[in-house]
Amino acid sequence: MSDEINKSEKASKAEESFKNKINRQALLSLGVCVHCGMCTESCHYFLATDDPKMAPAYKADQVRKLYKKYFDWTGRLLPKWVGGGELENEDDLKELQDIVFGSCTMCRRCSFSCPMGVDKALLMRTGRSILTEQGYAPQGVIDVSKDQWEVGNQMGVTDEDYLDTIEWLSDELKSELDDPNAEIPLDKPNCKILYAVNPREIKYDPRSLLAAAKIFYVAGESWTMPTKGWDNTNFGLFSGDNELGAHMGNLVFDAVERLNAEVLVTSECGHGYRATAWESPNWTKRKLNFPIYNFLETMVKYVKEGRIKLDPSLNPNSVTYHDPCNLGRSGGITEEPRYLLKRSVSNFKEMYPNRQDNYCCTGGGGAMSMSEYAKKRLESASVKADQLKNAGAKIVATACHNCIDGLNDLIKYYKLGMKTSLVGELVAEALVFDKMYVTPVPRVEEFKQTILVIDDEPDVVLFLTTFFNDNGFNTLSANDDTQAIKILEKEVPDIITLDLIMPGRSGLNFYNTLKTNEKFKNIPVVIVSGVNPDNPGQYDARKFVYEHSLPRPDGYIEKPVNKELLLMTVQKCLELKQN
Amino acid sequence: MQEFIMHELQYIALSIMAVVYIAKIFWILSFKPAVENTPSAGNKRKAITMSFFSIAMPWSMESSRKKWYKWVEFVILHIGITVAILASFFIPESPFLMTPGIILFFQIVLSLAFVVSIVRLGRRMFSPVNRLISHPDDYFSIFVTLLWFFLAFFAMPMDKSNWMFTGYFVLTAVLIAYVPFSKMSHYILWPFSRYYFGKHFGHRGTYPKTKPNY
Numbered sequence: 001m002s003d004e005i006n007k008s009e010k011a012s013k014a015e016e017s018f019k020n021k022i023n024r025q026a027l028l029s030l031g032v033c034v035h036c037g038m039c040t041e042s043c044h045y046f047l048a049t050d051d052p053k054m055a056p057a058y059k060a061d062q063v064r065k066l067y068k069k070y071f072d073w074t075g076r077l078l079p080k081w082v083g084g085g086e087l088e089n090e091d092d093l094k095e096l097q098d099i100v101f102g103s104c105t106m107c108r109r110c111s112f113s114c115p116m117g118v119d120k121a122l123l124m125r126t127g128r129s130i131l132t133e134q135g136y137a138p139q140g141v142i143d144v145s146k147d148q149w150e151v152g153n154q155m156g157v158t159d160e161d162y163l164d165t166i167e168w169l170s171d172e173l174k175s176e177l178d179d180p181n182a183e184i185p186l187d188k189p190n191c192k193i194l195y196a197v198n199p200r201e202i203k204y205d206p207r208s209l210l211a212a213a214k215i216f217y218v219a220g221e222s223w224t225m226p227t228k229g230w231d232n233t234n235f236g237l238f239s240g241d242n243e244l245g246a247h248m249g250n251l252v253f254d255a256v257e258r259l260n261a262e263v264l265v266t267s268e269c270g271h272g273y274r275a276t277a278w279e280s281p282n283w284t285k286r287k288l289n290f291p292i293y294n295f296l297e298t299m300v301k302y303v304k305e306g307r308i309k310l311d312p313s314l315n316p317n318s319v320t321y322h323d324p325c326n327l328g329r330s331g332g333i334t335e336e337p338r339y340l341l342k343r344s345v346s347n348f349k350e351m352y353p354n355r356q357d358n359y360c361c362t363g364g365g366g367a368m369s370m371s372e373y374a375k376k377r378l379e380s381a382s383v384k385a386d387q388l389k390n391a392g393a394k395i396v397a398t399a400c401h402n403c404i405d406g407l408n409d410l411i412k413y414y415k416l417g418m419k420t421s422l423v424g425e426l427v428a429e430a431l432v433f434d435k436m437y438v439t440p441v442p443r444v445e446e447f448k449q450t451i452l453v454i455d456d457e458p459d460v461v462l463f464l465t466t467f468f469n470d471n472g473f474n475t476l477s478a479n480d481d482t483q484a485i486k487i488l489e490k491e492v493p494d495i496i497t498l499d500l501i502m503p504g505r506s507g508l509n510f511y512n513t514l515k516t517n518e519k520f521k522n523i524p525v526v527i528v529s530g531v532n533p534d535n536p537g538q539y540d541a542r543k544f545v546y547e548h549s550l551p552r553p554d555g556y557i558e559k560p561v562n563k564e565l566l567l568m569t570v571q572k573c574l575e576l577k578q579n
Numbered sequence: 580m581q582e583f584i585m586h587e588l589q590y591i592a593l594s595i596m597a598v599v600y601i602a603k604i605f606w607i608l609s610f611k612p613a614v615e616n617t618p619s620a621g622n623k624r625k626a627i628t629m630s631f632f633s634i635a636m637p638w639s640m641e642s643s644r645k646k647w648y649k650w651v652e653f654v655i656l657h658i659g660i661t662v663a664i665l666a667s668f669f670i671p672e673s674p675f676l677m678t679p680g681i682i683l684f685f686q687i688v689l690s691l692a693f694v695v696s697i698v699r700l701g702r703r704m705f706s707p708v709n710r711l712i713s714h715p716d717d718y719f720s721i722f723v724t725l726l727w728f729f730l731a732f733f734a735m736p737m738d739k740s741n742w743m744f745t746g747y748f749v750l751t752a753v754l755i756a757y758v759p760f761s762k763m764s765h766y767i768l769w770p771f772s773r774y775y776f777g778k779h780f781g782h783r784g785t786y787p788k789t790k791p792n793y
Contacts, residue, residue, distance in 0.1 A: 024612040026777045032768040035712045037702075038642040038649060061712060073603075073718070074760045081733040082762070083714035112786075113642035115634055115653070116769060117776035278783060281616040288617075332620050332784030356785060359639055 010134040011087040014164040018066045029123055030067035032116045033057060039110040039120070039261050044383040045103055045376075048466075049228050054103060054111035054380075060120045062099050063127040082502075093136045100127035101138050103371035106238075107325040107360035111412040124365075129240025137239055140369030145235045145244055152251055153231035155199035164576045165202050166225065171575075173213050188224035188261060193298070194261035195225050195541065196232035196252050196276065198269040198401045204556050205565060206572065208401070211244060211428035212267060212295060217305040218431055222263075229255030233265040234275035238366030242283045249280025256290055264292045269420045270324030270400035271364070274331045294327070296336040296399055299427055303343060309432040319426065320393035323358040324400035324511040337399050337423045344430035345421075358386050361398070363406020374409075375385060381410035388416055395419045397426055408558060412530065449494035449574060450474040454484045454510065455528070456502040464497060464528070464561070471567055481510035488520060495573055497557075497566075500529040515551050524573035526555035528566070580737060584748045585671040599759035603767055612775070619782045626781020636767060639787075652695045659692020660724070663731040667751045670737055678789035682735045689732040696725035720727040720763050 022030070035057055038044055045054040052058060061083060068075035068084030075084035087093060104238050105122040114120070132145075147156040157165075163186070170183040175369060182228040185191070193216075201209040216223045229251035235246025254265045266273045277292040302308040321341055334355040351358070362381040367373065388396060388411070396407055396418055407420050412574050453464045458479065465475040476493055478484035480502055487493075496514070500507035507529070516522045554576075555569035629639070637643035643650040662685050669676045700721045703713045725751050734747035758764055779787030 023612060024607065024610040024771075025779070027607065027610045028768055028772040028775060032765050032772040034710070034762055034765050035714075035717050036649070036653075036704070037709050037712060038640075038646065040708050041645065042642060047706075052708040054713060055708045057712045058708070065744065082716045111776075113640050115640065115643065116765065117630065117772040119776065119779070278615075278617060282613070285616060291618075329780075329785055330783065334785075355642070 006088065007086070008089045008093075010136075011089055011092060014087050014093060014130040014134050014136075015066060015070070017133055018063075018126070019070055021068070021126055021129060022071065025119065026122055026126055029060075029068075029118045029120070031063050031072065033060065033064065033118050035061075038115055039113050039118075042110040042113040043104075044107075044109075045380045048380040048382045056104075056120050059104055060097050060118065060123045062096055063123045072203050074210035093131060093134060096127055097131050097136045097138075098373075100124045100131065101141070101366075101370060102376060105325070105360045105362065105367050107364050108329045109325070109357070109360065112329060112356055125237075125240045127240075128238070129242075132239040132241055138366075138370035138372055139367050140371060141235060141239050144366075144369050145239050145241065148231070148233075148235055148244060148248055152200045152228065153202075154235060155203045157199050157202050159227065161576065162202055162230070165206065165228065165572065168572055168575045169206055169213065170209055172210060172243050172379055173217070176210070177214065177217060179217075179491070182213075182217055184209070185224040185225050189259050190261075191222045191224040191259065193221060193223040193265050194256045194259055195223055195265050195267065196230055196255070196265070196272075197225070197274055198233050200401045200405075201230050201267060202230075203552075204569070205401075206568065207565060208268060208424055209421045211422070211425045214431060215299060215302065215424065215430045216306060218433065220304040221302075221307075224259060224261065225542060226252075226255035226259060229253075229258075232269055232272035232276050234272065234280065235366060235369075236283065237271055237275045237279060238369075242448060245275065245279060246283035246285075249276065249284045250286075251286060252276060253280070253284065254284060254395050262290060262312055264290055265295055265298050266292065268399040268401065268424055270326035270331070270402060272327040272334070272401075278331065294336070294399070295424055296327075296335055296340065299424065300336045300339050303307055303340065308427075310340075310343045310427065310430040311432045312342075312344055312346040312430060314430045316347070317345070317395050318347040318349055318393040319345040319395045319397050319421075320349045320351045320388070320391040321354070321423075322361060322388075322396050322398040322403055323355055324403045325358070325360050325364050327399060328358055329356050333399070337397070340423055340427055341397055342428045345395075345397075347393075349391055349393045351393075351396075353387075361400075361406035362400055362405040362410060364410050368385070368405045368409075369403055377406075378410060378413045381406075381413065382395060382466070384422040385410055385414035385416060386417060389414075393418070395421050395426075397421050397423050399423045411521060412558070412560070448472060448474065450476060450491070451570065452476045452478065452484065452487060452493035452496045454478045454481070454496060454502075454507075456480060456506075457499070460499070460528075460559075467566070468570075473567075473570075481506040481513070484510060485513070492520070493523065494577070495524045495526065495554075495570060497526045497528045497570075498553075500527055505562040511553070522553070522577075524554040524577050526566075526569055526573060527553045528557045528558060528559065528561060529561035581745055581748075584745060584752070586772075588752045589748070589755070590672070592752040594649070595756045600764075600767055603759065603764070607768070607771055615779075615782050617782075619784075621781045621784030621786070622745055623781040624785055626786045627774055629787040630777025631770070631779075633773070637760035639707065652698065655688075655691050655695045656724075658697070659688055659728055659742070662688045662692075663727055663751070666731060666735065668746065670734070671748075675736065677735070677737060682737075686735050689728050689735070693725060693728040693732065696721055696728060700725060716762050721759050723754060724763075726750065775789055 025132055039056040043056045065085035069079045075082045083154045104124045106124050108121045111119045144154045148154050166184050173182045234245055234248040266276050273294045273325055362377050367377050404420050411418050451468050455461050456479050461477045465477050470477045476487050554573045557566050633687050637650040701711045730743045730747040733743040
């Protein structure tokens with residue numbers, strides 16, 4: 001009786017929710033575990049830390065204890081005998097949050113190593129689900145989910161920004177292909193393919209969308225992107241919120257039906273593909289009259305049909321492939337990327353273990369949006385870092401934007417000196433055009449604009465100013481916020497690149513000042529920042545975006561700087577500003 | 580009394596087990612299964628078959644590839660359990676089957692299973708991970724199994740004057756009645772669990788392990 005009184009309302013509700021969520025598969029995964037520990041060494045969190053509390057069976061037990069207490073026949077009478085337990089208060093909820101969100105990427109590697117067939121990711125997601133309902137989830141997950149509910153995409157990209165970006169990319173495509181008819185079609189009815197992307201491709205890194213557009217162009221594909229329902233990602237998968245999952249699925253499915261497309265193709269995004277192709281039809285309970293493919297499958301089809309030709313010598317660097325968990329273990333796509341890479345790069349090196357046994361990039365399960373767990377994530381990445389190092393390749397290719405971010409973070413953290421690329425980008429690089437490929441010439445006249453470079457490292461300032469000058473920009477530079485403000489008092493630049501990690505909190509403070517000042521708030525700001533080695537999550541891109549109630553930066557480039565991406569981002573910001 | 584223990588008591592225990600198991604199967608089936616609302620991308624039938632047989636294919640899972648000794652332990656333990664169960668039927672119902680050769684074979688298996696049980700109990704007690712994930716039921720189950728193997732070993736010669744002979748049958752009855760309420764009932768859940776594992780991942784084409792087809 002006293003237990004009932006002491007139990008917090010949220011804890012009670014979480015338990016009630018748990019009781020209502022158990023289906024047959026979950027019941028079996030909860031009940032069949034014999035605590036043999038065979039799953040232990042399959043988890044990168046455990047392998048990196050040797051912490052028994054990172055063993056998948058232990059983590060699953062933190063959810064399982066509710067099953068033992070409320071479902072297990074013996075546990076109902078003698079809960080302690082079988083490991084039953086309750087959620088008593090907010091501390092218990094927070095502790096469970098740290099486990100199901102902060103110590104597991106739901107990669108399912110342990111599920112494939114379990115002799116009993118326990119799907120621990122299913123249990124983790126159930127745990128996430130009951131916590132999210134009570135508001136216990138990392139802030140990033142809550143914010144992104146809110147954006148998906150309210151704006152319809154995970155990065156809160158407005159319709160105007162989306163249309164401007166697509167228009168700008170179409171211009172880039174025309175210029176690169178030297179064809180005024182080349183375009184990224186929008187809302188074109190009766191096309192063969194409706195292409196749904198990851199908002200990261202719109203907001204921060206449009207190279208993959210441009211690569212896809214080139215491939216569609218060369219293949220002569222009839223395709224379109226929708227103006228509504230273009231986000232293939234789905235945080236319902238990560239938060240355990242099936243309603244959000246259904247909402248996002250419906251947006252995309254409605255777009256396909258509205259535009260009468262024959263096929264839905266999702267861009268290279270592991271969880272986006274899994275959510276759209278496999279989970280959303282279940283969440284929405286819709287019987288779809290169109291098939292759903294991943295862009296990898298589409299590219300394979302083009303190669304097989306001879307619609308695109310590839311020259312591997314155009315990608316001379318050694319390339320290895322990282323299997324995204326949601327494609328390899330949960331999506332059934334492992335051979336397509338290899339088929340493409342073997343034809344697109346001259347030196348493909350397999351990574352071991354691979355396919356269904358591959359290690360997670362450590363950024364899966366929404367981990368990239370959980371900055372509070374960034375340190376733990378990067379520590380657990382030592383296993384992946386060793387795997388990458390042993391692969392001995394210069395480029396890690398993958399087919400997931402989330403993996404790209406996760407891999408980039410760990411590559412920087414462990415100083416591996418590797419680059420990352422999406423498979424489609426390498427395929428686009430290897431495309432053989434019937435007519436001469438035209439390398440874009442920097443549009444000097446068009447972009448004789450001024451960039452203010454703010455960075456506390458003189459070498460970086462020199463590098464960036466030289467780079468921008470070489471590409472036809474005027475530059476100003478400052479080493480801290482005080483200098484920057486003095487410059488702004490005299491001259492208003494067209495765009496600013498800003499390092500967040502400068503002595504004290506000057507980068508963040510400066511951004512605050514800038515964005516709350518009427519005169520300066522419309523200057524586009526591209527954050528050019530790195531990882532703080534002492535506190536990896538401190539100025540993490542996701543943390544910055546999700547945790548500060550400030551306008552989002554117009555671009556976010558992580559160091560070491562990718563020149564192509566930086567130039568593209570700056571050009572995009574300037575064009576959008578002009579529009 | 581001994582006759583009662585060897586016969587009626589066993590039947591009572593077996594009846595309890597059967598009733599509880601049947602009830603448990605109905606209970607499992609009372610939970611709605613999640614249903615895939617998409618066309619299958621793989622071979623579900625093959626995947627389900629593979630899922631069941633994965634237990635006999637230690638090479639198919641990384642865990643048993645790397646910890647092959649644990650797989651060997653698993654095999655010995657479960658053969659030991661099978662032998663101990665068979666003996667509990669052979670001795671009272673068909674003692675003629677207990678030839679010296681069979682007795683020797685059973686005793687070898689039981690002694691190996693006993694050793695494996697000690698190793699497993701030790702692992703639960705001393706390995707930090709296993710200790711952390713173990714609950715009283717886990718310790719009790721392995722301990723009672725260990726004791727069962729011990730008593731079964733000495734019961735094999737069928738010397739009814741030996742207290743361990745009677746002890747073996749008493750413990751067999753206790754175990755039979757207790758198993759459905761303990762973690763040892765995992766073998767009732769296991770076929771369902773492996774079935775759904777194979778069905779789910781087979782549907783998505785990720786299981787069995789993909790082989791290059793390009």
